[in-house]
Amino acid sequence: MRRHFGQRLIVLLSLALVMLAAGAALVMVQGIDRQIDDVNRTYEVRNQARELTSALSEAESSQRGYLLTRDPSYLEPYHGAAASIDARLLSLSALTNGDPRQAERVKAIASEVVTKAAEMARAVALVQQDRGFEARTLIQTGLGERLMDSIQLALERFIGEENQKLLDRNRDIDQSRKLLVGALIAALAGAVLLAYTLLSRTQREVSALAQSKERLVTENEVLEARVRERTQALEEARGHAERERQRVEALLQDANHRIGNSLATVSSLLGLQLLRGKSDEVRAALESARSRVHAIASAHRRLRLGEDFETASADEFLGAVLEDIATTAGSDTKNVQLQGEFDSIVVGARDATTLGILVGELVTNAVKHAFPAGRSGTISVTLKRDQSGVPMLRVIDDGVGIAGGQLPADGGLGSVIIKQLAAQFGGDPFYEARPGGGLSVSVSLPGITGTSPPQGLSPGA
Known part of the structure; x- marks a missing residue:
């Protein structure tokens, strides 16, 4: 009883250490997953912010080209960039929903972007209405240039803060990972030591089990011989039943054949009588x-x-x-x-x-x-x-x-x-x-x- 209790205790301790190691590994994997998610989200936020800046620059460039030349070919890239601005703002808002501070920054940037887009749209509309003087006056106020500088500066700060947050989170995850690796190594070492102790005890029991196995093999051979005898008897009985089935089938076929031939003979006799x-x-x-x-x-x-x-x-x-x-x-x-x-x-x-x-x-x-x-x-x-x-x-x-x-x-x-x-x-x-x-x-x-x-x-x- 004491030996069995000691073995169970060793097994339980080994399982506990293995589970601890597995838990530590799971936490590490989860940390890596979170780190990867943070990198991906930060990359996507920065990408959307930079594409927003690019769309604003393209819209402003196309708008100024149209104001200076009144060439309608500038309107197509202008409208495409203006539509892209709205899409980028929506993407930034969705990506920063979980961060109230960044969400407020995006909201402020969006307000300035909307004002800038309205200013560009106003200037384009004035030119299309042959009110070029008013459009130039609107540009000469410098409002659009100041808005553009403010938006670009806000987006750069926004991107910088995202980068800093990612660095801080990675530093914390690295520290946690080191602690978990240490715990994992200690748990595995303890599990190996306990497994060795259990193995040494098990080897002593294997020799006793080998002798029991030899006796079982001998008894199994006797049982297999009996099974072969019974299987042979069953096969013989099955073959006899199959032969009987085939004999009955042949009798039925012969009976149907004889009945059909007898009736065919009657039909032939009736045909002979028909001729007479x-x-x-x-x-x-x-x-x-x-x-x-x-x-x-x-x-x-x-x-x-x-x-x-x-x-x-x-x-x-x-x-x-x-x-x-x-x-x-x-x-x-x-x-x-x-x-x-x-x-x-x-x-x-x-x-x-x-x-x-x-x-x-x-x-x-x-x-x-x-x-x-x-x-x-x-x-x-x-x-x-x-x-x-x-x-x-x-x-x-x-x-x-x-x-x-x-x-x-x-x-x-x-x-x-x-x-x-x-x-x-x-x-x-x-x-x-x-x-x-x-x-x-x-x-x-x-x-x-x-x-x-x-x-x-x-x-x-």
């Missing part, structure tokens, strides 16, 4: 069924799931569905251009399939009804959020439009399917004839949630 159909009504029904089965197959084959295996990104998924429609529709779309623009909206896997079927049904209806007899045009498909954040699906074509501008109340099977699919998302299709021809179908999808695309999408088959 005799009735136009039966052929039309088979063609509609084949198109819808193909749309479902495309939705399954093009589905790309995220790392959670439960969500997909609408922009990648729907873009792929449009490509499939354009590729497989054949002659129906050879003159029709399909365009798609989709936001990166996250949807569930089940909703993604339904959304793909809905888009396929809308696009197929547009191709079938809007562009009869090989008519060319464009179908634009967009999925974006409206102002309230609700996803809005729009399919717009520039085809023949709807007869009479209104959709029939008893729409066909396609209209019924579109309405039922939209209802699964809590929306309802809205048909609107476009002014320039064609049809716009808007479907609000409030049942879709998500604001960003899923991370780490895994490609489907």
Whole structure:
């Protein structure tokens, strides 16, 4: 206990001496800063006083030149110097605000300067009014010359007093600096002596600590070996989990691929049956069924799931569905251009399939009804959020439009399917004839949630 108390006392004394030295250094720095500020202020005061004298001399010289020659070229330097006089007086007043004595001197000088400026301005005005005799009479009184001599003398005294004050302040600061340097050296010497005493005690304790450290190193090596064993076990478990995840992902991809291929086979069988159909009504029904089965197959084959295996990104998924429609529709779309623009909206896997079927049904209806007899045009498909954040699906074509501008109340099977699919998302299709021809179908999808695309999408088959 006594040893620890002695060590703490030595540390406290050393800290006190170091703080004393730091305080002395801080006071020295502050003194130097004040000295620098005084030098700068004094230099600025003297500079402003000398520039005031120069401006007065230039104004008087230009004024006398104008009085003698009446040459207007003297007026420009005269007016410039007169304006500079006011600025110099304001600067001097601001610089001497903290010194009442010098402020009074500046005030007296300013009064004489104002009188001198008024005398010069009066003489110039008289000449400009063709009253040169009165101007010469005003100059011959000698008032302006006496004012100029008085102002110059006052400014020289003002500058001299500023110089003397600066010398006095520097002498006082130098004396204080010597005392502070002495205190700083003494404090540092005491701190060094105490630090040496503490060091000698500390060295004796270091040897004891070294032995304890050797024991700790041995125990640490044992702990590190155990940590390595646990880390290896965790890595093996993580690798097993990753392999299981990849296996599940492959199974999901294979399942989607098989479903899509099975539906594609059904679509092909319907196409074969379509070729054997005799009735136009039966052929039309088979063609509609084949198109819808193909749309479902495309939705399954093009589905790309995220790392959670439960969500997909609408922009990648729907873009792929449009490509499939354009590729497989054949002659129906050879003159029709399909365009798609989709936001990166996250949807569930089940909703993604339904959304793909809905888009396929809308696009197929547009191709079938809007562009009869090989008519060319464009179908634009967009999925974006409206102002309230609700996803809005729009399919717009520039085809023949709807007869009479209104959709029939008893729409066909396609209209019924579109309405039922939209209802699964809590929306309802809205048909609107476009002014320039064609049809716009808007479907609000409030049942879709998500604001960003899923991370780490895994490609489907």
